[in-house]
Amino acid sequence: MTDSPTKKTKSDRTREAILEAARLLFAQKGYDGTTVRDIAAAAAIDPAMVIRYFGGKDALFARAADLDLRLPDLTALPRNAVGEALVRHFLTVWEGDGGTTALPIALRSAASNDLAAARLREIFATQVAPAIARLAGPDAPAVAGLVATQILGLAFTRYVLKLPPVVALPRERLVAEVGRSIQAYIDGARP
Amino acid sequence: MTDSPTKKTKSDRTREAILEAARLLFAQKGYDGTTVRDIAAAAAIDPAMVIRYFGGKDALFARAADLDLRLPDLTALPRNAVGEALVRHFLTVWEGDGGTTALPIALRSAASNDLAAARLREIFATQVAPAIARLAGPDAPAVAGLVATQILGLAFTRYVLKLPPVVALPRERLVAEVGRSIQAYIDGARP
DNA sequence: TGAATTTGTCAACACGCGTTGGCATTTTCT
DNA sequence: AGAAAATGCCAACGCGTGTTGACAAATTCA
Incomplete structure (x- = not known):
């Protein structure tokens, strides 16, 4: 009733x-x-x-640790804006709901727990890699790996390790600088 | 005797x-x-x-977890070769003695152990930051933070998480591509 | 209302952990 | 050789862990 x-x-x-x-x-x-x-x-x-x-x-x-990153469709963006868009998206997701999204959860545990590490590799393989694959050519896996390097490094230093200078960096500067690096990884694979 | x-x-x-x-x-x-x-x-x-x-x-x-990174003197290098040199140095150190150097040790434990996290922040503050400080201008802390973002991200994905495409990346490609990103962070702060 | 099912609490279990003190063994020194 | 010190093993402790089964309270249904 x-x-x-x-x-x-x-x-x-x-x-x-x-x-x-x-x-x-x-x-x-x-x-x-x-x-x-x-x-x-x-x-x-x-x-x-x-x-x-x-x-x-x-x-x-x-x-x-089973959640959706809700990655946007990268092909709908101007090619040279993908890097910044990715960083902006992740920062928003991570800071959105108090850091209880799947990626920080798995990230924190991945170092000492095999289950969490596997979960994180799976998230990468099923969500990040395919999104990149549509932009980069045949070299897509390597590009996705390089992107992961920078994205996970940002997440780790800012939200897990809480390295003071990284925590202090304003959002828009991160978007600009880290975005440029990621853009370079993606552009590097385009003929 | x-x-x-x-x-x-x-x-x-x-x-x-x-x-x-x-x-x-x-x-x-x-x-x-x-x-x-x-x-x-x-x-x-x-x-x-x-x-x-x-x-x-x-x-x-x-x-x-108390070891020396043995960072080279970055001011002795050509300004535009610092990025690649840094990546090359870290790859050598990490892969040198079976990964038993201080940084991976602390990196693996930092996520779930406060002592390890503090140790890693200390290594950053006493070794990485000062080395960068001599290259970048007044904005050095931010630059060092960005560099840490990329270096620790590389270490984490390649040696801790063992993300397949990152593990598969050949050394020289990492040196070239990741080195370029780091170089951009350093150059970005130079007038 | 009264019986049946769900929802929750309690006490206890077996286990692995870091750590301790006592005792045997080996090494060192005179 | 014999005493003294260093080096090592063993058994056990107190504690916190994930997990379990028996029992109480609340809810649902006829």
């Missing part, structure tokens, strides 16, 4: 509370640094529920 | 065995993924010795 089509059942709401808390904590402390008890406390329920709803910590992490 | 000046006492040799094993394992599995028992096994001694010789896991990590 109280269930409108948009209303969710009780269990769905706590399931979402767990997932949200897990995303936040995994993004902040990494996989190893986050305990099931921490997640349960943040979601205001018992640790046992985390296991019952998701089957285990590993499975929960897999769900938490 | 058996102690020539270059000979070390017994304890010094096992102390070095522990440190070497620790460097290797920390570089491979990160701080959290490496146990004192693992290190002891790799050094073929008892876990208790690790604590007795170094005081604890934290202190051992601090010693293991």
